[in-house]
Amino acid sequence: MCWLLAYLMIAFAATMWGLIGFFVKGLSEIGFSAMEIVTIRVGTAAIMLLIVGLSFFRTRLKIKLRDVPLFIGTGLFSIVFFNWCYFTAIDRMNIPVAAALLYTSPAFVITLSVLFLKEKINLRKLLAVGGTILGSALVAEITLTQSSSFSTSSIFIGLGAGLGYALYSIFGKVALQSYHPFTLTFYTFLTAALFLIPSFIGKPNVNLLIQQDVFLYAVGLGLVPTVLAYFAYSWGLEKVESSRAAIIATVEPVAATILGVMVYLEKISFIQGMGIVLILASVTLVNLPKGKYLI
Template sequence: MDVKKGYAMVLIAALTWGCIGIFVNDLTALGLGSASIAALRLLFGAAMLAPVLAVMGARGSGVPVGERPSARALFHVPLSSLVPCALVGIVGLAFANLGYYISMGEVGMSTASVLLYTMPVFGVALGRLLYREPVTSSKLASIAINVIGCVLAVTNGDFSSMGFSALGIIAGVAAGFMGALLAVFSKVATKRVHPLAVTFYGFVFGGATMLALACPWTDIAAAASPRLLLVLLGFGLIPTALAYIFYMNGLSMGLEASRVPVVASFETVTTVLVGIGVYGESAGPVKMAGICLVLLSIFVMNTSFEEIRRSELYGHVAESMRFSGRAWAQEKAAGYAEFVSGGDWQAWVALR
């Protein structure tokens, strides 16, 4: 039950991530660049989580057994456990974003988005390599359906705007790989550290890395206004702090690293629906088909076909598929002959 709850939490996180475009469009209109937006998002997310961790620690919620409750309790992380937290922030958040931005600059947004959706492929490979997670037929089918669905949902079937650049392709695929590593590092970190503490330190390390790379001081000075602060607070709270609270808590429930990227791809569905509902983007049949395929891939990934084959319903369906009207008629004719000669009438009228 906890596992199903965990996947539901990842799904909620993906739903929240899909709203990122609303905030990014506002911040871009205010004059901030992509790298600056990524840095500020993570740092404001950390600022939103800090008081939550302090209150939880003071109340003793999530504090390890034997440790005294205090506002600083959940911030105390052993150095050995701080390493995977740093990897979450630097590799899974900062470098993944950086690779995506480089790819967008080289080959355009559509191609970069398509390359980013190699993430489920890497998720299955890493799950098998690191955790010996089985590579089942349902996983492979789910990945194929998911990649096709994401591509159709993002491009709407129009590939004319897709570009090619060796650097852009490498950066986009690297972003997908590092996005898959986010689930791996998060799973390691949440085994020994509270999920919210992992999220907080991931934001701190990732935000500091992006801050050093972006140097957004000129952008911030030019865009400084009450509106900028308000948008950043919403950006740090909704698709950042809240989203990763659900994501990290879900991963702490023993989820398979190979399944998480497919479930998280629900972000694509939300993003497309936001574009249609908020910005009036076209909702063509190809795009809708892509959304349906993404939803189907999530269902397939989390469905055990072995259990279905062992179910009573499957047995009835299989039996009905084997039904032969001709054989049934012959059986009833033979039964009728037996009935006429004094046989059991109930056996004759009974349904096959």
């Protein structure tokens, strides 16, 4: 039953990540740049996590100096790099396409997991990765056919988001061998915040943070697709293989597409619907129990 809860927590995290476009679009329309939005995200998350940590997880706030590189890996190489790439992709393209490129991440995770975490690879995982990538491409197909073509740099930035996202599963899996999921989540965002906030202080847009709509977007961005999502994902990652967790998390494009349809009135085609079905089928495939007729 514990493994089932872990899978549900990862799926919950992915659903929360799928809502991120709402907050990003809102802050972008107000005038914040991609990196400023990343700073707002990690800054508000770090403050929230510090309050929670001092209130409920004091014993989980201690780390060893030799493990700092792990949190630099999750905080800078993953969170900062991934967020900048993803938010820039959303701004240059749109939510479904950016999410589709982001979810090339299972391929990166499986490759890195085999190389560095010695996880086993099998045909079922490969089929699931292929299914999620193809499904994500189908989810984005409607936008690709209705919009002007995207530049090569935009595509590479979107793929960079996939790589950066993958690195959280790799560094995080190693860190979770020694630390609680809260510790991983807190120091990930604290590291990212300490790196980004100094460059944000003094900029004209800082004054906008006191506006009610900006404040609400900032709190929502820091809480829903960040604190809640990353804690849930870290908790699940502690109990599930990195490669398997990355495949489960590909339900995010489904949530992102639903957000686009419900909030931004983006149309959904038959092909997009097939992409959603393919993603969910791939997630189901990789999580079916081993049996006589399963690969």
